Amino acid sequence: MCSIAADPDEFATALRVGHSGIGDRAGYHGQTSRAAADLTDFDFGTALADLSPPPDLHRAAVRLVGRAPLSLRASTVVALQAWRSAGLWEEPVVGERVGVIVAGHNLTAAHTDAVRPRYLDNPRYLPATYARHGLDTDHIGTISQLLGIHGEGFTVGAASASGNLALINGIRLIGLGVVDVCLVIGALTDLSDLERQGYYNLGAMAEQSGIGPFDTARAGFVPGQGAACLVLESTASAKRRGRAASARLIGYGTRLDGNAATDPDVTGEAAVMASALLDAGITADRIGYVNAHGTGSDLGDRTELAALERVWTGHSGRPLLNSTKGLTGHCLCAAGVVEAVAVIVQLRDGFAHGNAGLRTPMATGFRLPTTATMMDVEYALSNGFGFGGFNTSLVFHRTNG
Amino acid sequence: MSTLSEPSTELILAAVREAVVTVVPEVAPELVAPGRTLTELGCNSIDRAEIVTIAMERLRITVPIGDFAEVGDIASLVDVLHRHHP
Numbered sequence A: 001m002c003s004i005a006a007d008p009d010e011f012a013t014a015l016r017v018g019h020s021g022i023g024d025r026a027g028y029h030g031q032t033s034r035a036a037a038d039l040t041d042f043d044f045g046t047a048l049a050d051l052s053p054p055p056d057l058h059r060a061a062v063r064l065v066g067r068a069p070l071s072l073r074a075s076t077v078v079a080l081q082a083w084r085s086a087g088l089w090e091e092p093v094v095g096e097r098v099g100v101i102v103a104g105h106n107l108t109a110a111h112t113d114a115v116r117p118r119y120l121d122n123p124r125y126l127p128a129t130y131a132r133h134g135l136d137t138d139h140i141g142t143i144s145q146l147l148g149i150h151g152e153g154f155t156v157g158a159a160s161a162s163g164n165l166a167l168i169n170g171i172r173l174i175g176l177g178v179v180d181v182c183l184v185i186g187a188l189t190d191l192s193d194l195e196r197q198g199y200y201n202l203g204a205m206a207e208q209s210g211i212g213p214f215d216t217a218r219a220g221f222v223p224g225q226g227a228a229c230l231v232l233e234s235t236a237s238a239k240r241r242g243r244a245a246s247a248r249l250i251g252y253g254t255r256l257d258g259n260a261a262t263d264p265d266v267t268g269e270a271a272v273m274a275s276a277l278l279d280a281g282i283t284a285d286r287i288g289y290v291n292a293h294g295t296g297s298d299l300g301d302r303t304e305l306a307a308l309e310r311v312w313t314g315h316s317g318r319p320l321l322n323s324t325k326g327l328t329g330h331c332l333c334a335a336g337v338v339e340a341v342a343v344i345v346q347l348r349d350g351f352a353h354g355n356a357g358l359r360t361p362m363a364t365g366f367r368l369p370t371t372a373t374m375m376d377v378e379y380a381l382s383n384g385f386g387f388g389g390f391n392t393s394l395v396f397h398r399t400n401g
Numbered sequence B: 001m002s003t004l005s006e007p008s009t010e011l012i013l014a015a016v017r018e019a020v021v022t023v024v025p026e027v028a029p030e031l032v033a034p035g036r037t038l039t040e041l042g043c044n045s046i047d048r049a050e051i052v053t054i055a056m057e058r059l060r061i062t063v064p065i066g067d068f069a070e071v072g073d074i075a076s077l078v079d080v081l082h083r084h085h086p
Helices: A008-017 A042-051 A055-065 A068-083 A109-121 A138-147 A161-177 A193-202 A235-241 A267-281 A298-312 A332-349 B011-023 B046-059 B074-083
Strands: A100-102 A153-156 A181-186 A228-233 A249-258 A287-291 A320-322 A379-384 A390-398
Touching: A008 A042, A008 A332, A042 A055, A042 A068, A055 A068, A055 A138, A055 A249, A068 A109, A068 A138, A068 A181, A068 A228, A100 A138, A100 A161, A100 A332, A109 A193, A138 A153, A138 A181, A161 A181, A161 A228, A161 A249, A161 A332, A161 A379, A161 A390, A181 A332, A228 A235, A235 B011, A249 A267, A249 B011, A267 A298, A267 A390, A287 A332, A298 A379, A332 A379, A332 A390, B011 B046, B011 B074, B046 B074
Parallel strands: A100 A153, A100 A181, A287 A320, A287 A379
Antiparallel strands: A181 A228, A249 A390, A379 A390
16 A cells, blocks of 8 residues: 555556556645655544455454554555455464564654654653553564464564565575465655655655656655565465465575665676676566666666666666655565565556656666556566665566466 | 642543553453553553543643552552542
């Protein structure tokens, strides 16, 4: 769920028509930038009811999550969407063989700001739930309780690469045989005022909306509110349950730059894409579509294009390239999972969405469509890079399921 | 201590009832009565702590956490809250 859709079907439609959730939002008092792709009309009670969960689960979710911070409400909705879509109520897997990984850290800053006035009034008025809601791991505790998950679980922190790295860890848990099924949730990053302003003061955040990633006039990212969940499953388990996969994750690369600063590194980015391809056992020319990290950062977009060019050197032809962030904003910790869903629906439905806000494209051999373009592609690549020197890349294979 | 400024037990029970209904929305308000315990109304330890916090905030009083150790039911909770006010 995000600023342009409440569920994956709506998301596929929104991507196809190029519906952007980015706007200049009122209410960011004292903030220099108001560009944001916030959720609109999200009501947890309604979203929950729309999923028609079993009555016990419905009651438990209202009780555990009804008054929880926004990020946890969003994680709960997408986890239930994914659980239902994977048929885990009809054909369950025993709890000890299910894991849950949440991509996200620093998820509680906005909640802390919201309860601070009560604390300042009188320290004893700080809600006792702060001990629970003040921790990122509340997502793991809550989702595992609601869905009876007894295998392993943890949060994954890699800044804007958290989503991809969480998927990588899910693949590893399944590959090791620790679990057969693993939920991977990209947690909605609800920025506090300080965090928002911090990004702006760094020069990383766009002052206003309207210019998209890979445009020569780009001037930073627009934050987006979004959450997504994928159910990863071993082939054997899916076969036992008689379920078809919507896609296969066939390779990944992950690497640190060894850099505490926020600048990206072309060598690290190119290396991680190359490792992902090697891991997947395919060459670059088999990739028909790349979902870029593409934040709209001046240096970031330039570095990624240069890294992509390095990986494709010596190959004729270049794949389609887009950045979902032009439509959804930068969902930060959740980005990698939101964009994984974008890759899956585009592979399935045979289109690459347009690059929003692209008027004067940067020079590149990669094809940057501005509107949805038909494609018949088997293999796709999805990049995620994060402050702190994180580089990640995933290879997806279309299934006909 | 003037009787005019001292919150009555009814007021305190009302604040506790409001707090319970906030934390456990499915509980019928009339069940929040002196004879019952929070546990039987479906509250776990975090719920009970949160109910106390919300009630104190509503009543504008402060009670040290240790004072709640002896509390067994709603009647004794109201009693502890009643004993403490600025």
